[in-house]
Every structure is written in C-alpha cells, then in structure tokens.
Amino acid sequence: MENELFMNTELPPPPEMAVHFEPPSSSSPTLNWALMDPNLSRNSSPPQDCFPWEKSTEQQQQQSFFDSALSSLVSSPTPSNSNFSGGGGDGFMIRELIGKLGNIGNSSGEIYGAPMGNNNGQESRSASCYATPMSSPPPPMMSRTTPLTEFSGDPGFAERAARFSCFGSRSFNGRTNSGLPINNGNIVSSGKLTRVSSTPALKALVSPEFASAVSRPMIPAGESNPKLPGEFSRKRKSASKGKPKENPLSTASPSPTFSKTAERKQDWNGKGIKISEEKGGKRRREEEEEDKDEEEEGNKSNSTKPPEPPKDYIHVRARRGQATDSHSLAERVRREKIGERMKLLQDLVPGCNKVTGKALMLDEIINYVQSLQRQVEFLSMKLSSVNDTRLEFNMDTLVSKDVMIPSSSNRLHEEGIQCESSNHHQQLNNYNNNSQLHPNISSSNMMLQSSMNSLETSTLARSFTHLPTLTQFTDSISQYHMFSEEDLQSIVGMGVAHNPNHESQNMKIEL
Amino acid sequence: MASPDKPINTDVPEKNAFALHFLQTLSNLRTQNPFNSPNKTNDRVTKIKKAAYVSMARAAGGTNRLWSRALLRRAAKEDNKIVRLRKKRVTWQRRRRNQRAPEVERLRKLVPGGGGMETSKLMEETAHYIKCLCMQVKVMQCLVDGLSPK
Structure with missing residues (x-):
C-alpha cells in the first residue's frame, strides 16, 4: 500500500493536481495560511470576481491580477480596495508600501531560495509551498504602475500594510495567491503561474521596467517544472529540513512518500487543526522498527523529524509504516495521552514501579484505590x-x-x-x-x-x-x-x- | 509532544480545609441524631463515611474535578436535594465501549463519575482522587488517633 502511495505521489499529472487543489483554495482561502499555501501557490485561480474593476482586456486583467495580489497581500478584504481603485497616487503611501514589501520580498526570496533548485521537477508534488519566486507571474504587473495608485487612495492601507509586514513570508505567500484572477481556465500553466510568490511582483513594483523584462522569461522556467518527480522527494526533503518552521506544511509534505492521500485530505480540508503525522510513543517506534525492512526501498530520510510545530496545531507525526489516516492518528494521540497519565499514576501508587504492563499497573492502581476507600470506611x-x-x-x-x-x-x-x-x-x-x-x-x-x-x-x-x-x-x-x-x-x-x-x-x- | 494543551494538574488539596469541613459535618451529624442511639450505629457509619467523602470533594476544589462533582452530585441526590451544578460539556462520545480493557472498566467504577470519562481523563482524575484519598485517610487517622483514648 505504501508503495502504491509512493508511486501515486511521485507521478501525478500536473494538470490533475492543479485541478485537485483548486477547490480548497477557493472554498476557504482565508482560513489558514499555512495550510493553504500549497494550494494557493499552485491553484488554478478560482474565478472569484471580487474585483469589480476587472476588465476584459488582457492588460486590464493583468492589472486586476496585480491588484488582487496586492490587495490580498495587504490582508484586507479585497472589496474594500475596489472602492479606491481610481484614487490618485499618494506618494508617501506607495513608498511606505514599497519599502515594506521590498523587505518582505527579500526575506521571502531567501526563504524560497533553497527549495528553488529542487522545485523544478516538483510540480506534481502537492507540497511545493515554497514556489520558486522567479517562476511566479510578474507579467501582470510588469506593464503597470497604476495598481499602486489605486492603493494609495485607500485610507486603511497603511494600517493593512503594517499588519502585513508582520505576516511573515508564509502568510504572505498565501495571500498573494489567494485571488489571482489572471489564471482563469489556464490550468496547465496555472501550476507555474500561481507559484507566484510576492517577491517578483514587488520587484516589479519598485522597478516596473525591470519586472517586465524579467517576468516574461520567468514563465517558461516555471513551465519546465514537471519533470523528474522521482528523485525529487528526497532532495526536497533535505531542503525543507532547514526551514520547516516557516511553513508547517512543508514539513509534513516533504516526507510524503507514504500517506500522501490521507494527509492531503487533512491538510486541505481547511480546518484549523492540522493533523499531520506524528512520531510517537514506544509502540510506534517498535512498529517502525518492524516496518523498516519493508520500507527500505522507500525513502530513508523520513526519520528526520521536523522541529516544533506552531502551537495552534495538534501536530502529529507518524513514523514510517504507521497508518496516517485521521482515525489512527487520533487514536495514537489518545494512547499517548493515556500513557502519560499512567506514568503520573505510577508515581502515585506505591509498588507500581515494579510492575510492568499496563494491565498489571491498572490492577495495582485499582487495588490501591480500593484499599484507600476501605480504609476510609x-x-x-x-x-x-x-x-x-x-x-x-x-x-x-x-x-x-x-x-x-x-x-x-x-x-x-x-x-x-x-x-x-x-x-x-x-x-x-x-x-x-x-x-x-x-x-x-x-x-x-x-x-x-x-x-x-x-x-x-x-x-x-x-x-x-x-x-x-x-x-x-x-x-x-x-x-x-x-x-x-x-x-x-x-x-x-x-x-x-x-x-x-x-x-x-x-x-x-x-x- | 502528545498534549501541549495543558499540563496535568494534580494538586494536593488542603488537608486543613478537609479536616475543618469534616469536623463540622461530624458535629452536625451529632446534633442531628443524639449520640445515645445505638441502634443506628450502622447508619451512622455510613453517614460519617459520606461526610468524609463529601468534605473531601469540597476540599478538593468542589466542582472543578470530575470526580468531586460526581461525588457531590451523588451525595446531594441521596439527600433528595435538587442538584444544581454548573454544567460542563463533556465532549466525548461513548465509542468503543466493548473494546475497552476490563481493568479500565473496573477503575471506572471505583472513581466517582468515572463512567463517562475518556480514558486519559479517567487516569488524570484517578491520580487526583488517589491523592485526595491519601490525604483523607491521613486526616481521619489522625482524628481517630487523637479522639480515641490513649
């Protein structure tokens, strides 16, 4: 079964994947940035028309794309931006925004730098959350500085920008991609296009001419992505190891060779709680050891654990060979909890330390409680x-x-x-x-x-x-x-x- | 890594609080039925026992603990009083009933209110309950020792 999974995950046709990812992103784009990342990054841009200023011509479309991207960047409801679309340029605001964005862009560039090399073949993979920034579609913005002016009119803009600045690259990514209208219907290319990371866009902002020059060539680079998926998982994993914190999903997905399907379901159902896999108690380890032989053909690098997940999640990590559907994960968590409490009880009940085995220990505990109760009587x-x-x-x-x-x-x-x-x-x-x-x-x-x-x-x-x-x-x-x-x-x-x-x-x- | 939610809290309850409450209820008991009613010895034993448990539950933080809640509720029910405890939501479906280990089931019966608990919660409550019982036994032992003639 794991082999099957392995195969599946390794070679999915990119378009399919793109289609596959679409629904979650469109359904709940704002729920959880970390979770949404991958979807968004490669989403085929659900045609949500929250941007009334969108026009039919391609340029306008591009513009709108940029707007949407920016507005999503700013972490404010997009419609609000639309009101000010016609606003005149407010130089100060723009500058401020540019400064902030530039910083973020740089940081994100660093973040994405590592995976970039690996990313090429990875298109099929669900987990390419750190999309190559370069492959992203700056094209939309290349031509125009106008979107900026639209923003400048927005009074809440500075505020939003400030908020945005604390978002960090991760949320940023999710944001940018959330509303891309430009990719409509273009499923094949969407995979690459949507990898839009903000950086290029921002650069474009700063110097539009440059962006226009650069961004075009970028697309083909993105297109070249789907190849050599097989070798990829390992490389990617090594890359992701370094910075799993920024993108929790990356930690889960890079070791995906097994369990992909189940995990995907969990990750993308848009819930705040993310149960990825967890490596756990003794029993699990034992299981793992047993299973090791069978899975040696698979990836060996799985044993690498990701560092601490963000606190909001119940982070569960499965060792190799463990079931990863939500039920068994939950069950494992439950067992772990029980074991923890048992340890606590063990300290309380005299003579419980010598006993091994849960049943015997429970017997001991029961006897102790009974004796205490009788004593009270x-x-x-x-x-x-x-x-x-x-x-x-x-x-x-x-x-x-x-x-x-x-x-x-x-x-x-x-x-x-x-x-x-x-x-x-x-x-x-x-x-x-x-x-x-x-x-x-x-x-x-x-x-x-x-x-x-x-x-x-x-x-x-x-x-x-x-x-x-x-x-x-x-x-x-x-x-x-x-x-x-x-x-x-x-x-x-x-x-x-x-x-x-x-x-x-x-x-x-x-x- | 299992449960970052909240640390397991099993504080030892105040033994003074328990002793005070227990003695109060004892004295109340005394006033209720005069001490020269030898026929009711057995009855009195159960009453004292109940008083001990109730005061233990009170000392253990009243309704914060599941077992103490259960104890108080049971006691109140025996007194035919209307029980009004703040409701707490127990989000725990009673699934896998048949699959559970028999030891756990036995423990469930021992710990008051254990019937509806999740197993991990049951363990936690049991730990606290054991601590309280120890305290109770100690205090009662002291009372007996002190009150009984040397």
Missing part, C-alpha cells in the same frame, strides 16, 4: 464509635478560633483519660445493645481488632475502673471545653506527621 467506623461527646465541643471552638496554643501532653493525657472513660461507658451500652452489629469496633476504640477477645475484656475492665472519673467529668465540663479545643488542633496539625506504621497495621487487620 474503616476509619469512619472508628470515628462513629469514637466521637460521641467530644466532637460537639470541638466543633464550636474549632470554628470560632483558628489559632490554638499547643496543649501540653499532660493535659491531653488527662483529658484523654477522662474522655476514655466516657467513651467506654458508652461503648458498654452499645456493646450490650447490639453486639452483633459492630462488636469489634464498638467495643474497642484504639485496640486492634486482631486481638479482639483479650482486648474486650481489658476494655471492659478499664471502663469500669474509669467509671469513678466519669462522675467528675460532668463537673469539669468547662475545663473540658478548653482541652478539647487544643486537642483537636493538635490532631489536625498532626496530619502529615501521622504514624504510618499504625495505619498499615490497621490496614492489615482490616484486610
């Missing part, structure tokens, strides 16, 4: 038996006062004894009434249940011994209040420093 049982009279007092004080003085151990102990007595007193009652319900808990608060029988007797005995103090208890309620306050505070403060041994012991017994 157990503790609440304990609490239900413990907190009979004391909590009432504690609450009010706790709510009312925040800062407490740490209580002395003596007082605590004293209080503990008193409370113990009361508790046991009640426990006795409980125990007598329903011994079958929770005999162990109601009978022994702090005792471990393992030694139930022996402890029971001891508790009973103790409670009886403490009974005399119980009589005092009622007298010293006010005192008790204070105590309990401090006690609780200490308890709460104890939170972290609580004895793990005790807990584990309890747990053992509980289990």
Whole structure:
C-alpha cells in the first residue's frame, strides 16, 4: 500500500493536481495560511470576481491580477480596495508600501531560495509551498504602475500594510495567491503561474521596467517544472529540513512518500487543526522498527523529524509504516495521552514501579484505590464509635478560633483519660445493645481488632475502673471545653506527621 | 509532544480545609441524631463515611474535578436535594465501549463519575482522587488517633 502511495505521489499529472487543489483554495482561502499555501501557490485561480474593476482586456486583467495580489497581500478584504481603485497616487503611501514589501520580498526570496533548485521537477508534488519566486507571474504587473495608485487612495492601507509586514513570508505567500484572477481556465500553466510568490511582483513594483523584462522569461522556467518527480522527494526533503518552521506544511509534505492521500485530505480540508503525522510513543517506534525492512526501498530520510510545530496545531507525526489516516492518528494521540497519565499514576501508587504492563499497573492502581476507600470506611467506623461527646465541643471552638496554643501532653493525657472513660461507658451500652452489629469496633476504640477477645475484656475492665472519673467529668465540663479545643488542633496539625506504621497495621487487620 | 494543551494538574488539596469541613459535618451529624442511639450505629457509619467523602470533594476544589462533582452530585441526590451544578460539556462520545480493557472498566467504577470519562481523563482524575484519598485517610487517622483514648 505504501508503495502504491509512493508511486501515486511521485507521478501525478500536473494538470490533475492543479485541478485537485483548486477547490480548497477557493472554498476557504482565508482560513489558514499555512495550510493553504500549497494550494494557493499552485491553484488554478478560482474565478472569484471580487474585483469589480476587472476588465476584459488582457492588460486590464493583468492589472486586476496585480491588484488582487496586492490587495490580498495587504490582508484586507479585497472589496474594500475596489472602492479606491481610481484614487490618485499618494506618494508617501506607495513608498511606505514599497519599502515594506521590498523587505518582505527579500526575506521571502531567501526563504524560497533553497527549495528553488529542487522545485523544478516538483510540480506534481502537492507540497511545493515554497514556489520558486522567479517562476511566479510578474507579467501582470510588469506593464503597470497604476495598481499602486489605486492603493494609495485607500485610507486603511497603511494600517493593512503594517499588519502585513508582520505576516511573515508564509502568510504572505498565501495571500498573494489567494485571488489571482489572471489564471482563469489556464490550468496547465496555472501550476507555474500561481507559484507566484510576492517577491517578483514587488520587484516589479519598485522597478516596473525591470519586472517586465524579467517576468516574461520567468514563465517558461516555471513551465519546465514537471519533470523528474522521482528523485525529487528526497532532495526536497533535505531542503525543507532547514526551514520547516516557516511553513508547517512543508514539513509534513516533504516526507510524503507514504500517506500522501490521507494527509492531503487533512491538510486541505481547511480546518484549523492540522493533523499531520506524528512520531510517537514506544509502540510506534517498535512498529517502525518492524516496518523498516519493508520500507527500505522507500525513502530513508523520513526519520528526520521536523522541529516544533506552531502551537495552534495538534501536530502529529507518524513514523514510517504507521497508518496516517485521521482515525489512527487520533487514536495514537489518545494512547499517548493515556500513557502519560499512567506514568503520573505510577508515581502515585506505591509498588507500581515494579510492575510492568499496563494491565498489571491498572490492577495495582485499582487495588490501591480500593484499599484507600476501605480504609476510609474503616476509619469512619472508628470515628462513629469514637466521637460521641467530644466532637460537639470541638466543633464550636474549632470554628470560632483558628489559632490554638499547643496543649501540653499532660493535659491531653488527662483529658484523654477522662474522655476514655466516657467513651467506654458508652461503648458498654452499645456493646450490650447490639453486639452483633459492630462488636469489634464498638467495643474497642484504639485496640486492634486482631486481638479482639483479650482486648474486650481489658476494655471492659478499664471502663469500669474509669467509671469513678466519669462522675467528675460532668463537673469539669468547662475545663473540658478548653482541652478539647487544643486537642483537636493538635490532631489536625498532626496530619502529615501521622504514624504510618499504625495505619498499615490497621490496614492489615482490616484486610 | 502528545498534549501541549495543558499540563496535568494534580494538586494536593488542603488537608486543613478537609479536616475543618469534616469536623463540622461530624458535629452536625451529632446534633442531628443524639449520640445515645445505638441502634443506628450502622447508619451512622455510613453517614460519617459520606461526610468524609463529601468534605473531601469540597476540599478538593468542589466542582472543578470530575470526580468531586460526581461525588457531590451523588451525595446531594441521596439527600433528595435538587442538584444544581454548573454544567460542563463533556465532549466525548461513548465509542468503543466493548473494546475497552476490563481493568479500565473496573477503575471506572471505583472513581466517582468515572463512567463517562475518556480514558486519559479517567487516569488524570484517578491520580487526583488517589491523592485526595491519601490525604483523607491521613486526616481521619489522625482524628481517630487523637479522639480515641490513649
């Protein structure tokens, strides 16, 4: 299958491609510049007539083309420009624009310089986002300086130009190509024509005569493009490696020998989210290794990863041999996410580090959660038996006062004894009434249940011994209040420093 | 490279907040049913347990977490109260139900509100839930230790 894909991508008839690309560009030219790049660069210029000033003569058409290109450059809705088409020359504006454009043009020229050499055979390739600037159709503008004057009238022009300046070469490219009316119906040549990068146009702007001289020869150069597609992918890739950031699509497309079709769909459906391929977790790597043998005939350079994609995209990169349709990509992302979380859980759950395998790890986690829940249950049982009279007092004080003085151990102990007595007193009652319900808990608060029988007797005995103090208890309620306050505070403060041994012991017994 | 969206956040909740809330609810419990009603021991245990869980959910950030939301909702339902939590959109289709691993399903049942979660989300929630449970156990242990006679 991959071989098939490979073949397909390598030798598509250029015209077809041009046709193929057309719809997306026309449908949503403004959505995502990066995505649109390739389409636009080779689009066969959907005949969108947003430029009312277009005329039938060729020159005018050319002019209109230039206008459209420029207007799209300026990143403003084209119709607005049309209003000012007749405006007189505003020298300052023009100069400003020229300066900016010139800069951009230069930069774009640099950017495109690298791929240019490779680009020639690449026409068939979808990914030629960095079109050779020279092959672009400056012809339209060669003849005229008039379009400039049209712009100058536009009040929002400077603003737009400013905005435009920050666009960077990429968006620029997309812009320029978005509205080219000149190529209408000229599918074959459109491939080359549309590669219009702004640079030549700008140069033309600066010196129209020069442009006119240069631009004509350019077209044939562009036409010579479709040849030797086979060798091309590799070269192109190497070229693209250097600057994938400027054009995210280029990163995806240069390694396209496999998966072209699916990827294309994704890239050109105009959505903001671009799922290209992603290289991923271990599993993927394993897969890749397995597949390597099979794919050796294909391109080896695929392993090169592109640098970080722009943040807006969920950038997914498939290794060789991995499925690249959107579903499996999404699935891979999902699995990766899960793996990430599993790692997090692994750190949380004790004893989970030793276990290998997701299922076992999950078992461990489940056990841990269950044990914790049971522990809570157990503790609440304990609490239900413990907190009979004391909590009432504690609450009010706790709510009312925040800062407490740490209580002395003596007082605590004293209080503990008193409370113990009361508790046991009640426990006795409980125990007598329903011994079958929770005999162990109601009978022994702090005792471990393992030694139930022996402890029971001891508790009973103790409670009886403490009974005399119980009589005092009622007298010293006010005192008790204070105590309990401090006690609780200490308890709460104890939170972290609580004895793990005790807990584990309890747990053992509980289990 | 998988998820640049947002970092996984599993902050440990305030144990003081939990303790305070828990103790409050405990005292409320106490006032509701007088302490010398030995027949209701079992009932009281469940109530205390519920109080513990609810206060844990509250301490864990109320409705920010899926599991705490589920806990609070369940608790409120048991109280026959009308639940009004701000709705959150869960964009997750229940697909591949049959294909899921049985372990994950078990975990789903353990974590409150886990039934409707995506698996990765479930893991995240589980992590937070475990942290909260640990905290809860510690605090309750301390309470028991402190309250029970030495």
